[in-house]
Amino acid sequence: MVDKYGTGQDPYCYPGTTVLRNQLGLTDDDALNEAERALSEIAASEIDFAPPPYDLPALQRIHRQLFGDLYDWAGELRTLDISKGGTHFCNVTRVEPEAKKIFAVLAGANWLEGLERGVLVAAAAEHFGDLNMIHPFRDGNGRAQRILFEHLIVNAGYEISWWPVGEGEWLQANVDAVVCDYGALIRIFERCIGQPIGE
Structure with missing residues (x-):
């Protein structure tokens, strides 16, 4: 089975549609996207560092925390292989072991603490791109991952804001990172990572 960007019936969707099953009973993609955006923004504001x-x-x-009011499977690892456009994300059987590798590297790098800003920008961008390839959830991966990276970067002592980045730019930068081309993500992180906290 593949996701709504591929072919076949996705068990996460209502039969015969590409609309994700949801607790609000919404069966229109636009209405669901609007509700998801509104609810996840509220939930994000309530997530503590x-x-x-x-x-x-x-x-x-x-x-x-982000999607629990909308999806029964919020926080659960996906149970099928997914792809988007020409990007095939991590095979479902490899999600946990591959994620463990990435977090082990981050732990070995002391969670990027103590890095000069330029080094932090490049390292954060690369790890972000690699973790995006895991795509552990059926949907909402980018939003959850950005919050995790906010915590990582604040913990490393720097301000962070994603507002300077448009959706299309995000998507293309992550597509580029599939083949380990992190240039676009580095440029994004260069804009989004601010000054050291307290300066």
């Missing part, structure tokens, strides 16, 4: 260690369960908690 969390220091490391960070791991897949931490990302799952963030996802559950």
Whole structure:
């Protein structure tokens, strides 16, 4: 089975549609997207900063907080392979082991603490791109991952804001990172990571 961007019936969607099953009973993509955006923005504002260690369960908690009012599967690892456009995300059987590798590297790098800003920008961008390829959830991966990276970067001592980035730019930068071309993500992180906190 593949997701709504592929072919076949996605068990996460209402039969014969590409609309994700949801607790509000919405059967229109536009209405669901609007509700999802509104509810996740409210939920995001209520998520408190969390220091490391960070791991897949931490990302799952963030996802559950963001989307728990909308999807029964919020915070649960996906149960099918998914793709979007020409990008095939991590095979479902490899989600947990591959995520563990990425978080182990971050832990080994002391969660990027103490890095000069330019080094932090490049490292954060690369890890973001690699984790995006895991795509552990059926939907909402980017939003959950950005909150996790906000915590990571604030913990490293820097301000962070995603507002300077448009959706199309985000998507293309992550597509580029599939083939380990992190240039666009680095440019995004260069704009989004601010000054050291307290300066």
